[in-house]
Each structure stands twice: as structure tokens, then as C-alpha cells.
Amino acid sequence: MKSTMSASRPSRILQGKVNFPLTLAPMVGLTHVALRLVMRQYLPEGAVTLWPTEMLNSRKLPFEDLSKTPEAMRHESETELVPQILGNEETAIAASVEKLILWGAEAIDINMGCPVQKALKHNYGVALMGDAAYAQEVVRITVKNSSVPVSVKLRAGNQGDFTYLKNFVDGLCQAGASWITLHPRTAEQKRRGQADWQQIRELKKLISIPLIGNGDVQTMDDVIQMKEQTACDMVMAGRALAARPWMLWQLGEKLGFANPPGKTGAPPRSMEEEGAEYGKVLLQLLPLMKKYFGEELAQRKFRFYVKTTSVWLPFGHSLYANVTKGKNTQEIETAVADFFSRTVEMTAKTELRQ
Ligand SMILES: Cc1cc2nc3c(=O)[nH]c(=O)nc-3n(C[C@H](O)[C@H](O)[C@H](O)COP(=O)(O)O)c2cc1C
Secondary structure (H helix, E strand, O other): OOOOOOOOOOOOOOOOOOOOOEEEOOOOOOOOHHHHHHHHOOOOOOOOOOEEEEEEEOOOHHHOOOOOOHHHOOOOOOOOEEEEEEOOOHHHHHHHHHHHHHHOEOOEEEEEOOOOHHHHHOOOHHHHHHOHHHHHHHHHHHHHOOOOOEEEEEEOOHHHOHHHHHHHHHHHHHOOOOEEEEEOOOOOOOOOOOOOHHHHHHHHHHOOOOEEEEOOOOOHHHHHHHHHHHOOOEEEEOHHHHHOOOHHHHHHHHHOOOOOOOOOOOOOOOHHHHHHHHHHHHHHHHHHHHHHHHHHHHHHHHHHHHHHHHHHOOOHHHHHHHHHHOOOHHHHHHHHHHHOOOOOOOOOOOOOOO
């Protein structure tokens, strides 16, 4: 049955190109070319969404060869790329933006949500949320130096202070932001505790540019609920969408999109079907990671992916332990194939701790 979601076709993101209401979140160590390529296979035919990168440091980008920087690698077939930058200084931002547009960026996202010390030390990431005028200036200089739209991803206001958030976002809109993504947890909450969807709903009523909601989305039903409860233009999911990329297919089916190219039948739905699909995703990701990142880095990135995403499996810890024991990608692949030679179930919801 088709959903009755009213605003299921966000029309103003990427100049009207985007027509699908779910996008992956930028995540360090996870939102890389290998995961994007595997995930894109589950995007329904004709659906267009955003494809982020993990956060990229604008002070380093101008000096990097992006084809060799693991965080910035892309495949030539990738479109709708929205790389995310950390930054606060015009020369670095201008050089980074120019480079990223040549690389294929169709928009630039500014990170104002990262709470890690490294970002705070340089006064960017969520540190920008502590100074509204400064944050506004960062958006203004990015827009000035960019021929593509500029968006901002941020967190809930200090201690969840909504008036502060509202005024803060007003400033970003005046500075030329094209859309906002809100992850309504405070910096202190990091990624735990409940995301306050009410802040998404209230902010949506007050701003005239599109709003993407993020946080506490684990299933396709959560996507639909967030849209219905908040009227946000799009939903962004991080950990859960990384774990079950076929959520794109499930949602597409619900919204009446065609199957992803080359896929027939219905998307995985039961716990056993989802468990088996997760195994297939792992076995596709590993060789792709090896191809792009080389043997050593592929092992590290794969282990991190399994650590983050296996939490939806009742015995995810033993999968992670087996993957950790593998001394090379060949051994890891054997361990994964062995684990999924039995029936593996995947639960819809889990407690997200990291
Ligand atoms: C491992 C990891 C790395 C992350 N790195 C970034 C990042 O680079 N930029 C960013 O804006 N948010 C980052 N986040 C936050 C996510 O984009 C997202 O806001 C958060 O995980 C909540 O969404 P979720 O519950 O759907 O995962 C990261 C999250 C995780 C789990």
C-alpha cells in the first residue's frame, strides 16, 4: 500500500533534482565511496537523493590529491554528491570549495555538529554553534566562494534552548544557506539519548528553506513517522541506513517507486531476510574497500563498519569478534561467509550507544 506522506517529494533541494525523502548521513569512517556504491544499488529506479561524504577538513583539502584521500575518493558514476567540510577560515574554505566543485560536488555541506576535541580546538564543528555571528560569517564566505548550494548540518541548541536555535538558523538563512539538517541532540548528548523531534517540527514551521531531520531513525517506519510528525522535507539516517542500505528500497516500494535497477521481487522484510541481506552487503563491501583503500586500511574500515552496524544482530558481538580475529581480508571474508552460512536474524530496533 502506498503511503499518504504529504511531502514525500522534496522539490527544493538541489534545485528540485531530489525526489526521494531519505538520505545517508555524513559519518567519519563510514560514509565513503565503498558504502555509497553498495548503497546506491538499493536506490529505486528514478529516485534521486543526496550522497554525502564524511567530514573533510578544509585546512587539509587544498593540499590533498582527492583521488588518493580515502575520505574523498569517489567513483566516476557518482552524482548528487554533497561533500561535508569542517572549516571557519575563508582562504581554506574557498580553496576547498573550488576543488570539491571540480571533483563533482553538487552542493557543499558545512559541519556545525561535530563535538570531538579536534574540531573544537580549531573552533569549528559544533563550536560554531556557540557563536551565531561567527557561524553566519562562515556560511556567508562559503556561499560567496561557491557556485553550488551550501547547506549546514547542526545540532540542537545549547541545553536544547529552542529560541537560541531559531535565531541561530535565521542567521544562517540570511547568510545564504540553501537547506539545513538538524540532528536535535545537544553536544553533551553526543549520539546517545533521545533526539528531540519536536525541535525539527518547530523549526520547520519557522524557516522558509528546506529542513532535513535526523536522529533516532532505525527503520523505514521511523522515516515515515519522522516525516509525518515533523513535516521535514527529508529524513537523514546514519547508523541504521549504513546497516540496512535496503531501507532505500523498502521506502521506495512504500512510496510507489520502481524497484532498484536489476532488483526483482520485494525488498528484504523479515528478520531472516534482513539478516541474510546484511551478510550480502558485508561480502560486497569488503572487496570494494580493498580495491579503494588497500589491504590494511580496508581491514580497519571494515572492522569499524561491522562494529557500528552489527548491533542490530542478536549475536553481532561474535561476528565482530570473528572479523577482528581475521589477519587479512581473505580471512575476514571467510569468517563473514561462515557466520552467514547459518540463518542470521536482524532486529528492527536496538539501543544506539556509539
Ligand atoms: C561513526 C560516526 C561518525 C560521524 N561523523 C559525522 C561527520 O563526519 N559529520 C557529521 O555531520 N556528523 C557525523 N556523525 C553524526 C551523524 O551524521 C548523525 O547526525 C548521527 O549519527 C545521528 O543520526 P543516526 O542516529 O541516524 O546515526 C557521525 C556519526 C557516527 C555514528
